[in-house]
Amino acid sequence: MSYLIDPGLAGDIYLRHKKLQQALIAVGADALLLSSNVSLYYVSGQVYRGWFYLPAEGKPLCFVKRPVGLKGSGVYYISNPKEIPGLLKDLGEPNPGRLLIEGEISYAEWMRWASLFEGSRLETATSLLRSVRAVKTPWEQDQLKESARLHTLGYERIPDLYRPGMSDVDLSVEIEYRLRKMGNLGLFRIFGSSMEIHFGVVLAGDNADAPSPYDFALGGKGMHPSIPVGQSGVPIAPGQSVMVDVCGNFTGYMSDMSRLFSVGTLPKEALRAYEVALDINRTLAELGKPGVSGTFLYQKSLEMAQKAGLSSCFMGHRQQARFVGHGVGIEVNELPVLADRSDAPLEEGMSIAIEPKFVFPGVGAIGIEDTYIVRDWGMERITLCSQEIKSLTR
Amino acid sequence: MSYLIDPGLAGDIYLRHKKLQQALIAVGADALLLSSNVSLYYVSGQVYRGWFYLPAEGKPLCFVKRPVGLKGSGVYYISNPKEIPGLLKDLGEPNPGRLLIEGEISYAEWMRWASLFEGSRLETATSLLRSVRAVKTPWEQDQLKESARLHTLGYERIPDLYRPGMSDVDLSVEIEYRLRKMGNLGLFRIFGSSMEIHFGVVLAGDNADAPSPYDFALGGKGMHPSIPVGQSGVPIAPGQSVMVDVCGNFTGYMSDMSRLFSVGTLPKEALRAYEVALDINRTLAELGKPGVSGTFLYQKSLEMAQKAGLSSCFMGHRQQARFVGHGVGIEVNELPVLADRSDAPLEEGMSIAIEPKFVFPGVGAIGIEDTYIVRDWGMERITLCSQEIKSLTR
Numbered sequence: 001m002s003y004l005i006d007p008g009l010a011g012d013i014y015l016r017h018k019k020l021q022q023a024l025i026a027v028g029a030d031a032l033l034l035s036s037n038v039s040l041y042y043v044s045g046q047v048y049r050g051w052f053y054l055p056a057e058g059k060p061l062c063f064v065k066r067p068v069g070l071k072g073s074g075v076y077y078i079s080n081p082k083e084i085p086g087l088l089k090d091l092g093e094p095n096p097g098r099l100l101i102e103g104e105i106s107y108a109e110w111m112r113w114a115s116l117f118e119g120s121r122l123e124t125a126t127s128l129l130r131s132v133r134a135v136k137t138p139w140e141q142d143q144l145k146e147s148a149r150l151h152t153l154g155y156e157r158i159p160d161l162y163r164p165g166m167s168d169v170d171l172s173v174e175i176e177y178r179l180r181k182m183g184n185l186g187l188f189r190i191f192g193s194s195m196e197i198h199f200g201v202v203l204a205g206d207n208a209d210a211p212s213p214y215d216f217a218l219g220g221k222g223m224h225p226s227i228p229v230g231q232s233g234v235p236i237a238p239g240q241s242v243m244v245d246v247c248g249n250f251t252g253y254m255s256d257m258s259r260l261f262s263v264g265t266l267p268k269e270a271l272r273a274y275e276v277a278l279d280i281n282r283t284l285a286e287l288g289k290p291g292v293s294g295t296f297l298y299q300k301s302l303e304m305a306q307k308a309g310l311s312s313c314f315m316g317h318r319q320q321a322r323f324v325g326h327g328v329g330i331e332v333n334e335l336p337v338l339a340d341r342s343d344a345p346l347e348e349g350m351s352i353a354i355e356p357k358f359v360f361p362g363v364g365a366i367g368i369e370d371t372y373i374v375r376d377w378g379m380e381r382i383t384l385c386s387q388e389i390k391s392l393t394r
Numbered sequence: 395m396s397y398l399i400d401p402g403l404a405g406d407i408y409l410r411h412k413k414l415q416q417a418l419i420a421v422g423a424d425a426l427l428l429s430s431n432v433s434l435y436y437v438s439g440q441v442y443r444g445w446f447y448l449p450a451e452g453k454p455l456c457f458v459k460r461p462v463g464l465k466g467s468g469v470y471y472i473s474n475p476k477e478i479p480g481l482l483k484d485l486g487e488p489n490p491g492r493l494l495i496e497g498e499i500s501y502a503e504w505m506r507w508a509s510l511f512e513g514s515r516l517e518t519a520t521s522l523l524r525s526v527r528a529v530k531t532p533w534e535q536d537q538l539k540e541s542a543r544l545h546t547l548g549y550e551r552i553p554d555l556y557r558p559g560m561s562d563v564d565l566s567v568e569i570e571y572r573l574r575k576m577g578n579l580g581l582f583r584i585f586g587s588s589m590e591i592h593f594g595v596v597l598a599g600d601n602a603d604a605p606s607p608y609d610f611a612l613g614g615k616g617m618h619p620s621i622p623v624g625q626s627g628v629p630i631a632p633g634q635s636v637m638v639d640v641c642g643n644f645t646g647y648m649s650d651m652s653r654l655f656s657v658g659t660l661p662k663e664a665l666r667a668y669e670v671a672l673d674i675n676r677t678l679a680e681l682g683k684p685g686v687s688g689t690f691l692y693q694k695s696l697e698m699a700q701k702a703g704l705s706s707c708f709m710g711h712r713q714q715a716r717f718v719g720h721g722v723g724i725e726v727n728e729l730p731v732l733a734d735r736s737d738a739p740l741e742e743g744m745s746i747a748i749e750p751k752f753v754f755p756g757v758g759a760i761g762i763e764d765t766y767i768v769r770d771w772g773m774e775r776i777t778l779c780s781q782e783i784k785s786l787t788r
Binding site for chain 2: 036037048104111173180210212225
């Protein structure tokens with residue numbers, strides 16, 4: 001037997017439940033019912049197969065199907081979600097007038113809940129959940145920092161992993177191996193169903209300009225048409241850039257970091273663009289205080305890219321992404337997004353990756369990405385790897 | 395510019411479209427509209443961001459949002475799915491009376507299609523898609539065989555990767571590295587949203603008995619509560635088993651294979667159970683001809699486990715899985731399932747992983763898994779790795 005909610009983590013989990021309950025009350029909803037792995041991990045500190053029910057006031061209830069052997073206050077084993085409404089009644093819970101459920105569940109699952117909670121009005125919890133999860137609790141910030149610390153240690157060793165003649169795939173496999181040996185969990189959790197990736201991307205030379213179907217900042221042809229993103233087997237060549245942007249998941253919370261490498265020196269215009277990217281990164285981190293909007297920061301990045309005469313290759317060249325940063329946490333694409341129509345003000349405790357990147361035909365990706373936590377004075381950088389372009393042949 | 399459908403693959407893709415159209419006609423539906431990465435890969439041979447529309451009779455239409463630069467007959471770029479009904483009309487397509495869409499899309503997406511196709515009856519395509527995809531085309535069978543060939547080559551080298559003092563995590567990282575160097579794509583595509591895994595599992599000793607929330611054959615505590623499955627950092631110890639069940643995705647199609655390793659010899663009762671597992675594996679492969687049901691094969695496996703006095707540890711011990719095999723292809727959990735209520739008859743060309751496994755407290759997982767393709771004479775094994783228990787200390 002073990003606890004569903006680790007007693008050592010109970011205080012922080014309680015804080016998350018309180019945040020969710022305050023948000024429920026603010027929108028006038030009566031209860032929240034969650035079932036996705038990401039949500040269950042957020043509200044309990046572990047993934048289980050089951051359902052989590054949180055009334056706007058009162059205690060949460062955990063309905064568990066698997067694994068066997070979990071205990072704790074409010075934990076009930078069930079074999080079918082059909083049992084939930086009856087159990088809630090037995091436990092003295094009033095029927096929720098407005099019940100929020102995750103908007104990403106399938107139509108069939110939604111319709112099942114609609115029939116099980118016949119007297120309730122079902123609404124999507126997506127926006128509430130994403131807003132609450134965007135602001136990290138103290139324990140969550142620690143997890144992000146620990147991921148970032150190990151992520152940084154791993155990145156610092158990248159030049160040691162290079163051997164002349166390597167392709168982008170070769171180098172990516174060595175980086176992955178190094179990070180996995182350090183305890184990287186490998187899993188990339190992504191909000192929504194259309195994006196997928198394995199471990200991350202290493203973009204060398206013109207492959208950075210290959211457009212991808214996915215909504216990542218940059219593309220890459222990928223190793224195979226079944227997963228068209230990232231490294232594609234091209235040789236790493238002198239005078240071209242190598243951008244490493246791979247998974248920082250060591251704790252269930254992911255730091256996001258891109259660093260630039262090269263064999264020999266890069267052309268002058270690429271080095272100049274790199275200075276612009278660094279400048280955008282630093283400027284956004286200074287401006288990114290509580291109260292500032294994601295849109296403001298995005299517009300600022302566009303403005304700086306334009307002033308440098310680099311608009312046509314900012315965030316891609318053949319295909320351009322329309323954001324310059326995004327929240328990170330249990331998922332790699334959380335709120336806030338630094339993009340147009342991101343009017344919500346930043347809040348203290350948000351964790352945000354800022355990734356100004358250019359793509360130069362003939363050279364490759366030029367840019368940087370760091371993860372920050374929003375403080376009252378600006379943004380605290382937590383991916384502390386050196387920001388210099390590192391030579392792979394030292 | 396490149397083709398959305400690779401001309402070299404067009405014949406096989408055409409076959410898949412024909413199979414889908416026959417199935418549409420058989421259920422009396424007028425058209426199929428697909429959007430998931432898995433479905434788009436199936437119907438076009440590459441993942442793109444967009445929508446695929448297949449009328450029950452006539453030519454398919456591909457509506458592409460990203461990447462830029464794809465061409466081909468029936469390919470149209472759009473920026474918003476709202477444009478699709480109008481485009482269909484312009485192209486002379488009749489309004490579909492009954493339109494099938496994927497049942498796994500979110501409630502919100504379903505409702506969007508419902509409003510865009512107001513005069514149509516929307517129904518879930520899930521069962522039709524899974525049935526059609528269960529029977530592999532010749533090209534798909536080749537992809538599975540190529541994955542299985544490389545998977546096998548990789549597994550044969552596993553004893554070389556072992557060093558005394560290794561934990562299950564250490565060994566799994568070495569296996570992953572070896573397979574990635576061989577071109578393994580790493581990505582595990584899984585039907586449904588509740589299962590997730592990174593690269594696969596290496597189960598040593600009693601960790602095999604740690605129950606998992608996921609619906610895999612066996613569990614394991616995992617490296618972290620955020621992804622509770624598989625290796626957990628326990629030392630690999632003499633007299634205990636090490637079961638390797640990791641990703642065989644080299645082609646977008648996944649072979650599935652488990653093999654058993656040990657340091658020194660395993661206890662007699664474990665060796666006897668392994669013979670029973672081999673016997674179940676062989677017997678099911680002999681019986682598994684077109685016309686036979688998944689339920690029949692599952693019942694046979696239960697019967698054989700019971701006859702051997704091993705029912706209480708078959709497919710798990712503290713927590714038991716209720717299947718002994720499953721289809722594999724683009725996803726690792728395709729149809730057919732060898733389980734109760736799997737009445738549909740096997741068909742030639744189906745690819746099925748059979749995985750009879752026992753869990754012995756104090757010893758670990760004991761069993762085997764191979765991937766087969768159903769032929770008229772029985773099942774052709776395609777994961778051709780030796781079926782012996784291999785010593786890690788040779």
